[in-house]
Structure formats: C-alpha cells, structure tokens
Amino acid sequence: MKICILYGSPRKKNTYAAVQVIKEQLNRLGKVDYNEYFLQTESHDFCCGCYTCIEGHEEKCPHAAHVQPVIQAMRDADGLIFATPVYVMDMTAQMKAFLDHTGYFYMVHRPYPEMFQKSALVISTAAGGGTKDANASIARSLKHWGVRRIFSCGISIFAPGWDAIPPTRKQSIEKKLRHTTDLFWRSLGTKKRPTLHTRALFFVMRMMQKKKAGTSADAAYWSRQGWLDGKKPF
Numbered sequence: 001m002k003i004c005i006l007y008g009s010p011r012k013k014n015t016y017a018a019v020q021v022i023k024e025q026l027n028r029l030g031k032v033d034y035n036e037y038f039l040q041t042e043s044h045d046f047c048c049g050c051y052t053c054i055e056g057h058e059e060k061c062p063h064a065a066h067v068q069p070v071i072q073a074m075r076d077a078d079g080l081i082f083a084t085p086v087y088v089m090d091m092t093a094q095m096k097a098f099l100d101h102t103g104y105f106y107m108v109h110r111p112y113p114e115m116f117q118k119s120a121l122v123i124s125t126a127a128g129g130g131t132k133d134a135n136a137s138i139a140r141s142l143k144h145w146g147v148r149r150i151f152s153c154g155i156s157i158f159a160p161g162w163d164a165i166p167p168t169r170k171q172s173i174e175k176k177l178r179h180t181t182d183l184f185w186r187s188l189g190t191k192k193r194p195t196l197h198t199r200a201l202f203f204v205m206r207m208m209q210k211k212k213a214g215t216s217a218d219a220a221y222w223s224r225q226g227w228l229d230g231k232k233p234f
C-alpha cells in the first residue's frame, strides 16, 4: 500500500510522535511505502487568490512547484494521512495554506476521479481541547475532494509534551491510535462505495454542471470524464 502523509506542524514533537505510532501499526499490518511531506518546509505558500487553478490552469499556480508534487503524491497513494497540532482550536496555518491550494479539485470544480477510491486518516494533537474542530475542518475538505472513507483521531496530551505523558495514559493514547489505524487499514483497497453524503454531493454537483452553473473549464472537464452522460467515478 502507498500512504501519503502530510504533517502540518512546524516541529517534530507531539503530532510527529503520534504519527510514528500509526506508522508502526501500519507496518505490522502489511507492506507500506510512505511519501511524507512537512508542509512547513515543503509547501508553505499562502494562496494569493489569483484564481488560475479555479479557471483551469493549476499547473500555472505561482506555487505549483511546491504544491503539485504533494498533490501528485496524494493522487498516487492508496491512503492519506493528515496530521496537525491544534492551534487556536483548529488546524495549523501550514495545513490550511496547503488545503487552500486544493479548491480547484473540490467536487464543485474538477474532482480527481481517483480520490473517490481513497481512504484518509485525520489526526490532531492538542494540549487540551480543539481536536474535534481541527479534524472536522480537515475532513470537510476531504469530503469535498470525494475521499471515500475518512477516519479521525484526536489526542489531548494533558502534559508538557509527548515524553511527559504518564505511562498509563500513553498506553491508552497508543491504543486509540492503533484502533483508528486498524479501521483505516481495513478500508484501504476495498471496493466499497463512498459514503451516501459523498455520492449525494456528486449528484448535486452533476446537476449543477448540467445547468452550466460552473466555469467553462469545469464544464469541459465534467464532459471529458463522461460524468454528464451517466458515468460515475465510483
């Protein structure tokens, strides 16, 4: 299995440690090739709102050299992992800045057919609270990409750092991480359809495209995929 991991933390501490537990469990479950990106150094640009991608030319985005390799790695992967610390009750700016570059493949525009075959695991760590909101924010984007199954795991550290977590609490955190990893792993490579929500969103967007409510680039894309003539990406 190919797994693409995106790290939204500027440092390799709590969130990184939590992802290593996930990786250890994945390695126990089967053979996995990883493609890992640290957004802080590898794709940190803010979207400049030029609309080049929305208008059909994502390869001409001023940040394409940073952003497109990450997007290509995600497209090539069977599974996606998004890992972020909670900053002021949400994902980090690094993660959000990356997601802003993905609007052109929201279902309302030009979704990649292969996204409908993928599963994702969203994980966040916090000192105390906010993981639910951070995970939900990331998951919202993934739903709009068409990702088939999305699993979430929120870890509240309640300690000065990963290494300072008392052993019994650390054990229960690791158990939770391993359990979510098992669910994620089981969903990889299966032929299950996307959730009802994702399928419904696709059909609403198809109606919209048929009424030519989007850009001409979007309409041409949907037509090329055969999605206006009854074909589906799932």
Ligand SMILES: Cc1cc2nc3c(=O)[nH]c(=O)nc-3n(C[C@H](O)[C@H](O)[C@H](O)COP(=O)(O)O)c2cc1C
Pocket (backbone or CB within 6 Å): 009, 010, 011, 012, 013, 014, 015, 016, 084, 085, 086, 087, 088, 089, 090, 125, 126, 127, 128, 129, 130, 157
């Ligand atoms: C700018 C900033 C904002 C934060 N906001 C929150 C927050 O809203 N809620 C919370 O529980 N922890 C918050 N934290 C703590 C981190 O989420 C927590 O320490 C996390 O595990 C750090 O992950 P890392 O070690 O991977 O960077 C914040 C930390 C920073 C630096």
